[in-house]
Amino acid sequence: MSRYCLVVLKTPLVAQDLALTLEELTGAVAITASAIEESCLKLAGLGPGSLLYAFIQSDIASLRESPLVSLVERVGGQIILTGHPAELEADREGDTAWPVLKQPFGPAQVAELLEKIPPRVPRQDTAAQD
Numbered sequence: 270m271s272r273y274c275l276v277v278l279k280t281p282l283v284a285q286d287l288a289l290t291l292e293e294l295t296g297a298v299a300i301t302a303s304a305i306e307e308s309c310l311k312l313a314g315l316g317p318g319s320l321l322y323a324f325i326q327s328d329i330a331s332l333r334e335s336p337l338v339s340l341v342e343r344v345g346g347q348i349i350l351t352g353h354p355a356e357l358e359a360d361r362e363g364d365t366a367w368p369v370l371k372q373p374f375g376p377a378q379v380a381e382l383l384e385k386i387p388p389r390v391p392r393q394d395t396a397a398q399d
Contacts, residue, residue: 272297273315275323275346277308277337287324290376294383297321305335312340320346321388324370328354333366345389349382 274291276299278284288299302308305327312320323346325332332338332350341348348367350359351374359369370382 270316270319273320274299275308275312275320275325275341276301277303277305277323277325277327278351279303279326287374287379290379291322291324294376294380295321295388305332305337309335309337309340312337312344315344317343318345318389320344322347322349322383322386324349324351326350326352326355328352329358329366347386347388349386 272295274288274295274297276284276288276291278287278301281303284301284303288301291297292299300308300311302311305325308325320341323337323341325337325348327335327350329350332348338348349370350367351370351372353372355369356371368382368386370378
């Protein structure tokens with residue numbers, strides 16, 4: 270089964286750099302999008318257990334209101350926020366529902382964060398094993 274990482278960032282150059290870093294660190298194929306709506310369309314065909322991580326540039330409130338959270342959870346991904354609004358909310362509220370990759374970041378910061386947040390292990394279908 271192919272595994273994927275989602276990168277939703279508004280700046281294409283930064284998105285591509287993060288996508289390449291994730292491909293190197295995880296061996297997964299990166300899917301990039303510039304908006305939450307676009308990322309929902311790109312994830313629609315993925316099956317359970319196929320997404321490792323979703324790096325999303327968004328504030329917490331907007332992300333909670335979007336269908337992307339349930340879609341990422343359905344395909345097994347771990348959500349990681351990035352961007353100034355998410356950083357401000359994390360600093361203000363302390364622990365947030367999702368970890369935040371603070372800017373500026375490079376491969377070392379991404380690798381450090383991934384070590385703290387392992388991908389979810391896909392659930393095995395016990396009926397298929399019997």
